[in-house]
Amino acid sequence: MAPKSDKTDWGDEHNVLTVTVLGCTGDLAKKKTYPALFALFLHEHMPPRTVVLGYARSPMTDESLRDKIRPALKGPKDKVETFLASCFFQQGEYGSDDPEENAESDPPVFGALGDRVAALEDSRGGGFRVTGHRIFYLALPPSVYPPVCANIKRACMSPTGWTRIVVEKPFGKDLQSSEELSAGISKLFTESQLYRIDHYLGKELTQNLVVMRFANRFLAPLWNRDNIANVQILFKEPFGTQGRGGYFDQYGIIRDIIQNHLLQLLCLVAMEKPCSLSPDDIRDEKLKVLRCIEPVSTDNVALGQYTNGPGGEAYLDDATVPAGSKAPTFALCVLYVGNERWDGVPFIIKAGKALNEHKCEIRVQLKDVPGDLFAEQKVRGRQARNEFVVRLQPDPAIYMKMTVKEPGLGMELAQSELELLYTQKYESTPIPEAYERLILDCINGDQQHFVRRDELVAAWKIFTPLLKYIDAGGMNPELYPYGSRGPVNADKLREKTGHVLNLTAKDITWAVDVEGD
Incomplete structure (x- = not known):
């Protein structure tokens, strides 16, 4: 042995x-x-x-x-x-x-x-x-x-x-297939020998989440339901399946992106402070978050599928996609972490293909400032909210959106950013690719950034009922034009959760404000 x-x-x-x-x-x-x-x-x-x-x-x-x-x-x-x-x-x-x-x-x-x-x-x-x-x-x-x-x-x-x-990945298509796959492999190898790659866990900004949350005192008092209105985790691609529709159609956007990549980001945002930096201590805290999330309700889901638009052809025009496919290329899911820290805070998870931009980011939106001191300066009935943003791609960055006074004799308000732009701050520092970091972790025997079997089980329990309902034809995706912001029903669902687009006196055009996406 x-x-x-x-x-x-x-x-x-x-x-x-x-x-x-x-x-x-x-x-x-x-x-x-x-x-x-x-x-x-x-x-x-x-x-x-x-x-x-x-x-x-x-x-x-x-x-x-x-x-x-x-x-x-x-x-x-x-x-x-x-x-x-x-x-x-x-x-x-x-x-x-x-x-x-x-x-x-x-x-x-x-x-x-x-x-x-x-x-x-x-x-x-x-x-x-x-x-x-x-x-x-x-x-x-x-x-x-x-x-x-x-x-x-x-x-x-x-x-x-x-x-x-x-x-x-993908580690199965639902809870049953994932467990069948895991059971077969686990008969042959111990958990310490298995390294399940989710490359989003190897990204520089993903790995920085633990440091930012637990090495900066000013964030800790804010990081709870008393101060945070909602959390958005977004993944947007400006292109479609690019001839890989036959593969994608077997899974759809929820299995391909949300159930693994974005749910792992959610865990790092929501988890409690681990007792150490050992791989299992961190994965234990992520597991606790997953076990506090109830299966996704169909009332908290919006689906879409791209059709012809200014950016390209419809999903169904891909020759590798089965005729009449109802596979979603867009999904917005609202999840709730039912623990003391996060009770009632919506986590809005959104992923889509053939959208208007390339983006993956985490947006933590704080609640309105109590006591409206600047009522006369409000635009469209409210003051802009503070947001803490971690942009994974493109152009990695960390910034806080805050309200400031515009220079001049008046009292006009605007939003500005306290920001760390990686391409400027670390211009001469090579930032490793995710796979490079994860393979090195495997060489060193460090499993912190790999998915454990019990995490897989908990993640599939959240999404399997919804996926079975979609596969059975219970929900049809709304069509949205290639190159657009996505289906209209997604905006309605996000608004229903209480999310507020950040508009200020200098930013009052709804069509221009895509940062709230």
């Missing part, structure tokens, strides 16, 4: 790391996995004796794999070539869907893969007996996770070091 160790001395010349990328010919591996591995190498975060082994069904050589991934690697040419010299390829199958059939196959389905990994480890040992540590990155559809994991367990486990498995 491999020793249980979260910390590895990579300075020890006996320690060797092999990262096996299963599905190395796919888009995910080419666009995310290999560039992230190269970035770690380029910035000297990769252990010195690292081998990257690609695995796929397609016939290919070491050199042809290198030719395939070379254009995706951005950096000095000599560094690219040095990295590629440590990249190799192994062809093979993934095995039967029947785990028992895989277990009885002779030779093992991954027998050649296991032998190749062992040979590459030995080649890095310089004549010494090595301790081989192995990461298997499953850049594959979830449907093949069970046979792949069974074959790794049978033929590819490290006899001397640790073995870790990285799996990508």
Whole structure:
């Protein structure tokens, strides 16, 4: 049995790391996995004796794999070539869907893969007996996770070091399918060996949430239902499915974005202070938040699907989308965290494709200032509200919107920002991509930014009843033009929760105010 160790001395010349990328010919591996591995190498975060082994069904050589991934690697040419010299390829199958059939196959389905990994480890040992540590990155559809994991367990486990498995979302389509998937994998690997990637947890501003909330005293007294009117978590894309409608149609926007990425952001906004920064202490607090959220009511949901507009063609015009599909490409859900801190505060979660802008941000809107001292300066009946905003993309930023007096002899009010713009403040500092950070966490045995099984269960319990209702035809999406702000029913639902668009004396045009989106 491999020793249980979260910390590895990579300075020890006996320690060797092999990262096996299963599905190395796919888009995910080419666009995310290999560039992230190269970035770690380029910035000297990769252990010195690292081998990257690609695995796929397609016939290919070491050199042809290198030719395939070379254009995706951005950096000095000599560094690219040095990295590629440590990249190799192994062809093979993934095995039967029947785990028992895989277990009885002779030779093992991954027998050649296991032998190749062992040979590459030995080649890095310089004549010494090595301790081989192995990461298997499953850049594959979830449907093949069970046979792949069974074959790794049978033929590819490290006899001397640790073995870790990285799996990508989606983790099932509902609570039942997620648990079936988890149950099959958990029979083979412990939770400490499993790394479920949600790349939003690797983004710089996401990781800053814990620091901002618990390292700044001025925020703590405000962070509760007495001061906060609502919280918005927004994800907007200005493009549609771009020919991937067949894949997207199986899931829809709630499964694709809201149930995982945005719900994880909600947890970091709403959770209590953990007793330490250990991965399980932080994930315990996130789990408590999820368990305080009731399943989404259909009264608190607005759905949409984009149609023809100035920005492009309708979702149904994508040739890969089934005719007459009712899959939502937009959803706004209102969630409530039923605990002492957040009771009654709406968390407005919105995600959509083919909208008017590219944006992902968290907007914490504070309540109105009590005592209306500036009644004569009000516009449209109210003073603008303070907002604390964390913008994840594009152009990462953190800012507070506050009301100030305009310069001059009068008493005109306007909103201004106290802001930290990452592109200016850290102009000369390279900000790592999410996958780069998460792969490094996996190498270091840090699971803080990976999803635990009980978190998955709690998250699916919130959305599964709604998803079953939508899949059964209980809710039809409202059409909205490609390139618009989204369906009208979403604005009505958001207004119903008490959210207020931030209008000031210098910003009175409703059509211009898109910051409240």
